[in-house]
Amino acid sequence: MNGRFKRFGTCLVTPSGGNGGRGPAFAISKVQSDMFNRFLLERFGLSKFTIKQITVAGRLGDFIGSRVSSLKCSGGFYEYFNLLKSDKNEFQMLADFITCKETRFFRAPDQFRLFLNVLTKIKETDPFGKRLCIWSAGSSTGEEAYSIAMLLNSDADLKHWDVKIFATDVADRAVEFAKIGAYDDNSRKRIDDKEFLGVFDGSTIKTERGYEIRKEVRSLVDFSVHNLMDDIFVAPNIIFCRNVLIYFEPEKVRDVLKKFYSVLPHGGFLFTGHPEGSSKIFEGDPSLKGFEYVSGSGSFLWRKPF
Numbered sequence: 001m002n003g004r005f006k007r008f009g010t011c012l013v014t015p016s017g018g019n020g021g022r023g024p025a026f027a028i029s030k031v032q033s034d035m036f037n038r039f040l041l042e043r044f045g046l047s048k049f050t051i052k053q054i055t056v057a058g059r060l061g062d063f064i065g066s067r068v069s070s071l072k073c074s075g076g077f078y079e080y081f082n083l084l085k086s087d088k089n090e091f092q093m094l095a096d097f098i099t100c101k102e103t104r105f106f107r108a109p110d111q112f113r114l115f116l117n118v119l120t121k122i123k124e125t126d127p128f129g130k131r132l133c134i135w136s137a138g139s140s141t142g143e144e145a146y147s148i149a150m151l152l153n154s155d156a157d158l159k160h161w162d163v164k165i166f167a168t169d170v171a172d173r174a175v176e177f178a179k180i181g182a183y184d185d186n187s188r189k190r191i192d193d194k195e196f197l198g199v200f201d202g203s204t205i206k207t208e209r210g211y212e213i214r215k216e217v218r219s220l221v222d223f224s225v226h227n228l229m230d231d232i233f234v235a236p237n238i239i240f241c242r243n244v245l246i247y248f249e250p251e252k253v254r255d256v257l258k259k260f261y262s263v264l265p266h267g268g269f270l271f272t273g274h275p276e277g278s279s280k281i282f283e284g285d286p287s288l289k290g291f292e293y294v295s296g297s298g299s300f301l302w303r304k305p306f
């Protein structure tokens, strides 16, 4: 992840509580706090646990306070809260503040190896008519989508296939950063798999800006802002949604999975992340009744059966 992006903004959603000795926090009442948390659930899917973590870390109250003051909201919290619902920029400032954007190239290499196996199978059986449409849902600053693009671009067998990657995130600053396609030296250092490091080197050009993604790789990816709480506008045959649903309330995870199921074709795949796999987030979930677990995949890979 690029250093310009914080992990969680630190938040305080408790009603006018203390803020770890940093001085007076912006005071919000219990009613206001409940309203705000409801908004975080409805518009970001955030679970009570995630909200609590953000709360404990401390500064949402300060964030709200600073927005109220910068916007000169004489109506205080309620004026800001109404603005949040109607003004895209305000919504984006909050999105940027509350989301965790931790990511890196070829994160969890075992999952990318699994992806390569899936790719081999797809090439053999061609279930999608030489069309590969992959969606990186919750793509953060782009490393996941570009890792996929690098692998597809270096596969000569796919030369005459129709290949596209859609990468979306709720946080527009992360999306804008991703579109540029230039990453600092640290991004390369964080790849701990030799084979994938070679793929990265072959797919980037070293410049004074760091590592720039080669044009032919960049052109495979379309980045856009999209909130998983909203309708889906892509028709992928593979979805990567890793390290995103772990922050969501179970009811919202179910909603998102239902949407994934409805847009995937039969035979389509869903890749989830380590946390989602190990937290048993999908286990026994009726919305996943349709998906079948691809055995031996370490609980990261699901398939909509034919």
Ligand SMILES: C[S@@+](CC[C@H](N)C(=O)[O-])C[C@H]1O[C@@H](n2cnc3c(N)ncnc32)[C@H](O)[C@@H]1O
Binding pocket: 043, 044, 045, 099, 100, 101, 102, 103, 104, 107, 137, 138, 139, 140, 141, 144, 168, 169, 170, 171, 174, 226, 227, 228, 229, 241, 242, 243, 244, 273
């Ligand atoms: C921890 S990052 C994971 C990035 C990448 N998938 C990976 O595994 O490396 C989670 C991303 O999900 C995004 N996100 C969180 N809530 C979202 C939502 N409701 N809709 C779309 N993206 C969301 C965040 O902005 C963040 O960039």
